[in-house]
């Protein structure tokens with residue numbers, strides 16, 4: 681399988697803070713790759729670097745063969761990014777959000793229908809988003825990011841703050857999307873169980889470093905663990 685994201689020894693330093701300390705990872709075309717680690721591990725910084733929004737202090741980043749920071753517009757044509765803190769327009773309906781994105785990206789009716797389906801909002805698409813729950817907003821935002829069928833979607837904590845049911849419906853939507861489009865998704869979370877359920881391959885990140893990488897099965901057998909939490913415990917040398 682070909683490599684779509686190739687990160688090689690990337691450092692990001694903010695003043696005295698070393699947010700990333702020599703991160704290397706590879707994401708294969710067509711997989712769901714999970715970046716999992718605690719608060720402050722460097723997940724958002726890494727996703728922003730891959731999205732071309734932040735310049736690494738050193739190291740090399742290639743996405744679909746291009747440097748996403750230097751060749752931002754080219755990278756932008758096939759990368760979609762869902763920021764952790766994304767919001768909606770209070771006084772537009774969910775459906776109007778879909779129309780807005782369709783206009784912005786020159787998409788037709790079938791994409792709007794695809795977005796509507798991904799949103800799972802049904803009749804609620806005709807409500808102002810100010811009346812949506814957190815889970816509904818997040819689901820709409822996910823639909824907006826995926827409706828363009830980007831070659832690579834970067835989803836920063838798509839289920840943060842959501843209940844079990846809403847998280848599950850988001851995971852299902854992501855899985856269905858990847859299977860239907862053969863596209864690639866990179867997703868971050870601090871929820872190990874969720875990443876275990878959703879992802880083909882996983883990078884465990886902590887303190888700006890990738891501690892372990894592989895498929896969930898590989899990691900469980902390599903660390904003789906029952907779940908990713910145990911892998912994480914062993915990889916960090918016990919609880920921090």
Ligand SMILES: Nc1ncnc2c1ncn2[C@@H]1O[C@H](COP(=O)(O)OP(=O)(O)OP(=O)(O)O)[C@@H](O)[C@H]1O
Nearest residue numbers: 694697698699718719720721722723724725726870
């Ligand atoms: N613009 C910035 N300026 C200064 N420090 C920053 C900046 N962005 C991130 N950092 C620091 O880099 C480190 C990694 O932050 P980052 O947001 O990437 O972590 P994260 O894994 O996404 O955490 P969370 O799970 O809380 O979202 C933290 O110590 C953070 O304070």
Ligand SMILES: [Mg+2]
Nearest residue numbers: 723724725764
């Ligand atoms: Mg973050």
